[in-house]
Amino acid sequence: MIIHKTNFLMRALYPDFLWRIPTKEKEIYLTFDDGPIPEITEFVLEELAKFNAKATFFCIGDNIAKHQNVFQQVVNQGHTIGNHTFNHLKGWNTENGEYLKNFDLCQVEIDKNEIQNRRLFRPPYGRIKRNQAKEILKTHEIVMWDVLTADYDQNITQEQVLKKTLQHTEQGSIVLFHDSIKASRNMKYVLPRVLEHFSERDFVFKKL
Ligand SMILES: [Zn+2]
Numbered sequence: 001m002i003i004h005k006t007n008f009l010m011r012a013l014y015p016d017f018l019w020r021i022p023t024k025e026k027e028i029y030l031t032f033d034d035g036p037i038p039e040i041t042e043f044v045l046e047e048l049a050k051f052n053a054k055a056t057f058f059c060i061g062d063n064i065a066k067h068q069n070v071f072q073q074v075v076n077q078g079h080t081i082g083n084h085t086f087n088h089l090k091g092w093n094t095e096n097g098e099y100l101k102n103f104d105l106c107q108v109e110i111d112k113n114e115i116q117n118r119r120l121f122r123p124p125y126g127r128i129k130r131n132q133a134k135e136i137l138k139t140h141e142i143v144m145w146d147v148l149t150a151d152y153d154q155n156i157t158q159e160q161v162l163k164k165t166l167q168h169t170e171q172g173s174i175v176l177f178h179d180s181i182k183a184s185r186n187m188k189y190v191l192p193r194v195l196e197h198f199s200e201r202d203f204v205f206k207k208l
Contacts, residue, residue, distance in 0.1 A: 004148050005168045016137060018208075020146040021172045026203045028173055030055040030194075031145065033084055033122065035179035036063050036070040043188060044179050045077055051195040053205030055079050056143075057179070058122040061086030061106030064113070075114045080207040082120035082143060083107050091128035099132050120208060143208060145176040151186040152178050158189035165194055174208075 011019045021029055030048075035041040036059055048055055057074050059081060064071045075081065086105035089098070103121065110116075121140040123133075133142060147168045151161055169175055175194075177187055195205070 004150060004164045006144065006146050006148070010144075014133075014142075014144070017133075017142045017144045018174070019144050020174050021208075023172045026171055026201070027206050028169060028171075028175060028198055028203050029208055030175050030177060030205055031058060031082075031122070031143070031208070032056070032177050032179040033058045033124075034060055034063070034088065034183075036067045036074060037179055037181060038067055038070050040181065040184050040187075041067075041070050041074065041179045043184075044177075044191065045073060045079075047192050047195060048079075048205070049077065050192075051199050051205065053195060054207035055205060056082055056120065056208045058082040058084040058120070058143075059106070059110065060084050060088050061102075061109040062088075064106075064109040068113075071113060078207075080118070080120065081110055081114060081116060082122055082208070083110060083140065084122055085124055088124045090125050091123050091132050096129070096132055096135075099129075100135055103136060118208070143174065146173040147175040149175065149177050149186070149190060151183040151190060152180065153186070154182075156186075158186050161186045162190045162193055165190055166197055169194070169198070171203075 083106045086102045089102050119140040120143050122143050149165045
């Protein structure tokens with residue numbers, strides 16, 4: 001079973017991570033992991049632009065290096081960039097030194113193009129050891145999520161992904177999408193509908 005809504009226990013275990021944004025405004029924070037990927041990330045950018053939406057992209061360093069042009073488009077359109085390691089490492093299975101080196105390598109790729117004041121990191125798979133996080137928190141905020149769209153899951157229908165996402169997203173939610181090949185079938189269906197649904201209800205989409 002996929003847990004679409006991050007539960008209280010998870011948040012209580014890691015209170016120093018960012019799970020949602022406390023706000024009195026009708027705001028939603030869309031995030032896109034694992035890009036930049038040609039065509040797919042570009043699709044996301046076009047959809048966001050239609051709704052005047054800003055978002056946050058947690059990029060894989062290796063993809064930035066391979067797809068500079070796509071990365072530059074994300075930067076030029078004023079979205080926020082976050083670090084997602086260079087090779088999408090799973091913290092639980094990776095020795096600390098290697099993990100932190102890979103995190104640094106991604107940051108080098110980001111900083112070549114764009115120095116951002118706010119430094120954000122999202123651990124791939126949401127899995128990170130406490131002592132890895134402790135090091136990263138010295139320089140970066142660690143951003144998790146409130147709503148998991150599960151767009152990458154091939155076993156659920158586009159309609160189910162959409163329904164769950166609409167059901168769980170609320171004021172201040174951080175919503176996790178993927179601009180990856182694997183997620184693209186579901187994401188391309190769900191994202192335009194989420195943007196439309198909440199825009200019609202006077203929400204704005206903001207970057208972190
Ligand atoms: Zn990821």
